[in-house]
Amino acid sequence: MTTVTTDEGAVEGLRDALGLLKDREQVAERLLDSSAKHSFDPDEELDWDAPFEEGKWFWPPELVSLYGTPMWKRMSEEQRILLSQHEAAALASLGIWFEIILMQLLVRHIYDKPATSAHVRYALTEIEDECRHSKMFARLIGRGGTPHYPVSRAHQNLGRFFKTVSTTPGSFTATLLGEEVLDWMQRLTFPDERVQPLIRGVTRIHVVEEARHVRYAREELRRQMMTAPRWSQEFTRITSGEFARVFSVAFVNPDVYTNVGLDRREAMAQVKASGHRREVMQTGSKRLTDFLDDIGVLRGPGRRLWKSSGLLA
Numbered sequence: 001m002t003t004v005t006t007d008e009g010a011v012e013g014l015r016d017a018l019g020l021l022k023d024r025e026q027v028a029e030r031l032l033d034s035s036a037k038h039s040f041d042p043d044e045e046l047d048w049d050a051p052f053e054e055g056k057w058f059w060p061p062e063l064v065s066l067y068g069t070p071m072w073k074r075m076s077e078e079q080r081i082l083l084s085q086h087e088a089a090a091l092a093s094l095g096i097w098f099e100i101i102l103m104q105l106l107v108r109h110i111y112d113k114p115a116t117s118a119h120v121r122y123a124l125t126e127i128e129d130e131c132r133h134s135k136m137f138a139r140l141i142g143r144g145g146t147p148h149y150p151v152s153r154a155h156q157n158l159g160r161f162f163k164t165v166s167t168t169p170g171s172f173t174a175t176l177l178g179e180e181v182l183d184w185m186q187r188l189t190f191p192d193e194r195v196q197p198l199i200r201g202v203t204r205i206h207v208v209e210e211a212r213h214v215r216y217a218r219e220e221l222r223r224q225m226m227t228a229p230r231w232s233q234e235f236t237r238i239t240s241g242e243f244a245r246v247f248s249v250a251f252v253n254p255d256v257y258t259n260v261g262l263d264r265r266e267a268m269a270q271v272k273a274s275g276h277r278r279e280v281m282q283t284g285s286k287r288l289t290d291f292l293d294d295i296g297v298l299r300g301p302g303r304r305l306w307k308s309s310g311l312l313a
Helices: 023-039 068-074 079-108 118-144 155-163 168-189 197-227 232-251 255-259 265-272 275-294 300-309
Strands: none
Touching: 023 197, 068 118, 068 265, 079 118, 079 155, 079 168, 079 255, 118 197, 118 232, 155 168, 155 232, 168 197, 168 232, 168 275, 197 232, 232 300
16 A cells, blocks of 8 residues: 555555545546536426326335334325325435535535635535535425424434534545435335326436435545544544434434324334334445445444444344
8 A cells, every 4th residue: 555645635556445546636527527417407307387196106105114014004095195295205304404414514525625626626516416406305395285394403403513523534424324325215216107206306316416426425435534544533433323323213204104194103113113114224225334344434333333223234
């Protein structure tokens, strides 16, 4: 392994378990080129005035939290579809919360970096994407007529604390956690003809643009886990595990059950006991957890926190 050069963006011969690290500027240039070719304006791209289609889902039923539980089997088809609508709104609300945190973390990341670099220009491009995504999710919630489902006050405060103390590698680990699980679900959603066309359109835009964000975060996290001070790497392992626990809890907002006429406590207990739900969350996380394991994030106490979150088998 050779020494990192004085330019923190340039690494020569630096290798991790996945191979040689790629040049930061070359990665950013390719992502900028892709952004120029494959970016969308949701206000123009989607038909927001089209009525919802009767009998179509707002989220694939297999991804709805109660799917396969005794409560699910007692519900009517109309109530199941209504639950899918509220859970889609809750996930959009979670996405807005997460993307607002991500935008702040990206601004912090580039604060002291060369403003003319491709790496910084791509970060600003990603912030533009995330602004559009947050507006798109907010419009989707309003269009569906469901409530906005903010995360709990405790999670709001934890998010505020995390983005204040997070290390750079910790920020990119959290970025991937928020993006990759939802991305896996959305890749199942946008081609699913059982789902409402507007939902499919929203998820298609998000999948295309988030693919670039994931690439940017993965390449930077690899670099950070090799070049950051040891204390920063260890701190990242702990904070990422704790954020995984927060994220897994916030993934289902219990108010959705009350709003569709279900017993909230019973619903939450059945979701917690559901082997199907556990398999969905672990399958959705596997690509990420395999990557984090390869680059040394899932070690020590942090790994135990990831396991307790239910995202790591």
